[in-house]
Amino acid sequence: MERSGIRGAAASVRCGTPNPAPPMIQLHYAPSTASMAPHMLLEELGLPFELLPVDREHGGHKSPAYLKLNPNGLIPVMVDGDLVLYETAAICLHLLDTHPDAGLAPPVGTPQRAHFYKWLFWLSNTLQPALITYFYPDRYAEDASAVAQAKASAEARIGAMLDILDAEIAAHGRPWLLGDRFSAVDLYAWMLCRWTRGFHRPARSLPALGAYLQRVLARPAVQRALATEALKPPYV
Numbered sequence: 001m002e003r004s005g006i007r008g009a010a011a012s013v014r015c016g017t018p019n020p021a022p023p024m025i026q027l028h029y030a031p032s033t034a035s036m037a038p039h040m041l042l043e044e045l046g047l048p049f050e051l052l053p054v055d056r057e058h059g060g061h062k063s064p065a066y067l068k069l070n071p072n073g074l075i076p077v078m079v080d081g082d083l084v085l086y087e088t089a090a091i092c093l094h095l096l097d098t099h100p101d102a103g104l105a106p107p108v109g110t111p112q113r114a115h116f117y118k119w120l121f122w123l124s125n126t127l128q129p130a131l132i133t134y135f136y137p138d139r140y141a142e143d144a145s146a147v148a149q150a151k152a153s154a155e156a157r158i159g160a161m162l163d164i165l166d167a168e169i170a171a172h173g174r175p176w177l178l179g180d181r182f183s184a185v186d187l188y189a190w191m192l193c194r195w196t197r198g199f200h201r202p203a204r205s206l207p208a209l210g211a212y213l214q215r216v217l218a219r220p221a222v223q224r225a226l227a228t229e230a231l232k233p234p235y236v
């Protein structure tokens with residue numbers, strides 16, 4: 001599935017010398033999974049890219065061909081020329097590093113950049129694993145009651161993490177997680193908050209966090225990614 005061949009992938013010729021365009025970035029993805037963050041980021045960056053659907057239903061992410069790209073058998077994987085990269089946060093950082101002028105992360109070496117790292121790591125190594133426990137509790141417990149307990153305890157821990165996000169946004173009173181500057185952590189946070197939409201106390205129900213999620217949702221790049229992934233409301 002080619003998503004954005006429409007945007008400038010053609011080779012150009014100058015003074016008779018072929019000047020082939022660089023290969024298009026490819027993102028191995030499945031709708032509503034962790035591939036959403038790099039997908040939305042690619043849209044924000046306005047880059048040409050190709051989405052390659054992974055057939056999750058039939059274990060496409062565990063196939064020998066996919067395991068060569070990511071031996072963990074997890075989605076997403078990004079291919080950028082010779083670079084094959086897994087881990088969602090690493091993919092986002094690579095896209096930001098290669099497109100510094102887009103301004104989707106604060107400048108390196110600044111306190112704002114340090115907070116950007118803090119949130120990116122917190123989201124990917126604290127909130128995201130707790131969500132994985134919630135969605136796959138049977139991987140963490142054996143019998144039915146222990147599985148139910150693992151799920152309930154994950155939901156409670158995630159609730160406390162959502163409170164931290166809500167408190168941060170309420171405390172600074174600015175539109176985005178870092179304050180006045182929209183950045184890639186907003187996309188990452190939105191993706192993870194979206195996954196709580198079936199919770200007893202979803203992210204959208206928290207006052208400051210709920211309004212923030214609507215601001216991220218309103219971004220045209222986010223809308224384009226949702227449409228491409230054929231997702232249906234409620235989006236968050």
Ligand SMILES: N[C@@H](CCC(=O)N[C@@H](CS)C(=O)NCC(=O)O)C(=O)O
Nearest residue numbers: 033034073074075076086087088089
């Ligand atoms: N740490 C990995 C986690 C990725 C991950 O958990 N992907 C999920 C989809 S959201 C997946 O592929 N799950 C399939 C499975 O666990 O078998 C990352 O951030 O890329």
